[in-house]
Amino acid sequence: MRALFSLFAVAVIIVVVVLAVTTDAGRLFFGTILPYAAIAIFLVGMVYRVIDWARSPVPFKITTTSGQQRSLPWIRNSNLESPRNKWGVLGRMLLEVLFFRSLFRNTKADLKDGPRLVYGDAKWLWLAGLIFHWSFLIIFIRHFKFFVEPVPGWVMMIQNLDGFFQVGLPIFYITDGLILAALTFLFLRRVLIPQMRYISLAGDYFPLFVIGGLVISGMIMRYTPLRVDITDAKLMGVGLVTLDPVLPEGLGAIFFVHLTMLTVLLLYFPFSKLTHMAGVFMSPTRNQANDNRVRRHINPWNPEVKVHTYEEWEDEFREVMKAADMPLEKDTESK
């Protein structure tokens, strides 16, 4: 139901765009006004989000340790899983952000007769997640060629690597296939695995459909007869970044669908779970060292609390302590 709603929302957006761009006003809105607004909202929204997180302090050093601590000199510390210093934290974060280290640990529990609980490897989610994110990044970088002139060499290099197999005409980019496959997997596991369907919100399907729409419309423009004129696309892209927007006549509805999917994604980003892109860097269980007993962590709001002092305690128990011959700070009789 929540999946259908999200699919419906994306379909409505596409229909609206297709209809709207038949008019000049519609082309202006979806081709210039909305993209600029989206970029502004995305940037301001994400910066605001990060600042807002950062405004809340980290009162305690609550590192989740996934490896041996540093203690005795002859015990090997696992600096990447239980970082003893900043370098360890940096390494741990890099592994997390670039290679999804924690997700790589994933297992699948199965209850067999006996009863016997067994834990099998479950790397598919990790693999699909990794492929999806890396493909997205590479495709994003490939698109630089539409926005800058001359196109930097390293962008061309990445593009050439992506088309390494030289299959098809125009050459098929590996990442196009990979991201579509990964998206399909991520969507299917959400609807086919009962627990996943149960926990999924509309907000979990929506970005999948938007990105799906983005990828498919992009592929249509490259690989099908609905192909867009690259020169027109580039004119438009360069115009956008040089703040001199132009909308060449040759850009058809499919182009505007593609652009609008990106626009919607940017607009949606700061208000959704997609903020994990920035949030992952701020997770207090991952970005702090396990050096608690070496370096005192300061809590800026460390409150005064009511304690039961030794003096109060001895006052309450002096008689029984005396009877038990226990040492006292203040002996009432000898006073």
Add this chain to the structure above:
Amino acid sequence: MAESKPKPEILAKVDYQPPGDDWMELPVEIRPGTFNYAANPANAKYLDLPHVRKWQPTDDDWQLPENWQEIILEGLHDRLKKYRSLKVFMDICVRCGACADKCHFFLGSGDPKNMPVLRAELLRSVYRRDFTTAGKILGKLAGARPLTPEIIKEWFLYFYQCTECRRCSVFCPYGIDTAEITMMGRELLNSIGLGIDWITTPAANCFRTGNHLGIQPHGFKDSIDFAVEELEEITGIKVDAPINKKGAEILFVSPSADYFASPHYYTLLGYLALFHEIGLDYTWSAYASEGGNFGLFHSADMMKRLNAKIYAEAKRLGVKWILGGECGHMWRVLHQYMDTMNGPADFLDQPVSPITGTRFDHASSTKMVHICEFTADLIANGKLKLDKRRNDNVNVTFHDSCNPARAMGLFDEPRYCIEHACNHFNEMPENTIKEQTFCCGSGSGIGTDENFEMRMRGGFPRANAVKYVHDKHGVNMLACICAIDKATLPPLMEFWVPEVDVCGIHELIGNAMIMKGEKRTTDLRGEPLPGMEESDADESGEVKEVSEDV
């Protein structure tokens, strides 16, 4: 509860299929065996807790204070401002589901709200509704829902069906820690007078007498004296166990269960024997006679209130540093909170082992050392004579307690101790130990009789791994370094793997350790000590000889 005790073959049938398709529509069921009784009003009052009243979870009307919604929402707002963890964790979960089958309560119950992701959504849905734009506009569509008394009941049930073990946080790609969510949820519940007795009463006891059990100073002294006598009966050696001794080099703090519960008690005998054997200049404290801290399961403030005693006492007694016994959540507090809350401990010295001269650089600020670190160092420096054969009657496996594992990374030290004290040591499968260890199912203050069914369910993954090594290697002893484990693993074993007993590491050390001038025929439990049975020891000097093998 005896009449309603469930059977293992019933609990072992777990259905992981979620009921219906909308968890928000799922009614809350406060079912016997799966919840904890409400706090005793007298004890809540003693701690100056708000909105104290007589109520029980089974009541229809929980008599929430008139402005309860305001208190909860303001409390949530306040905590979002104070804890970046909460704020980030509320926003960035993508519901990838990796955490779902990592939780022992989900694995044991199949209840979808025990998936860590949904446990967090219980709070997140309320957060969305009142603190996010999308939630305010789109409501349920954005996963938001208005705060109702029914939700409070749901929180009460599920934030006390989480043991704050942090296993899910190891697997989460963003390190989202459900313990943080549960801790905030419990703080909010406590702010409207919804605490449970098994947490509130120990906290009140600890605040007043110095320990969870409410043992007064003379009772504490009696217990320690009794243990000294018992150790003399077993070993023929009278050890010294000073209490509140000013000027001692080291303050020793351990969980109170060590001197009042079984099998903790045998670990206490192990400590006493060890400290005597190495001639440690130390003291117990009756004022800080509790290392554990049920405040951790109540609120950050309560944790600080109870924890303050340890540094205060160390300062008063003029010790150089502090040594801590075998306890799980106690070490979460000591390692991750104590220095921040009640430090700096600048009146203490950098911990140095007086026996080996080892400087414990890893504790240079907090000035508190874990006994397994201390003992492993003694063994590594050849300061103990250990005869492993004396533990030949046990085939040991080691249960990593959640907190020393996932909040300290204390993995090799206890294993080193076991390996030097026992001949038969077999690890459980790798997905169930170290950072992936499974909780006993009764931690974080929910180890009550009334919660028995849920404890057995939550402890099922742990017990099942024990059963595996019991069947495969003949393991008959589950060693652990946590007082809650020692209290709750025995009934768990009795339920799922009745052939396996539970012990502490320093019980194993105490049994294996050859003491100068000892006359031993039994182990610390009073059972025959392998290789040292009376008749054998009388007949030959052979035993003594091999026992020198260290």
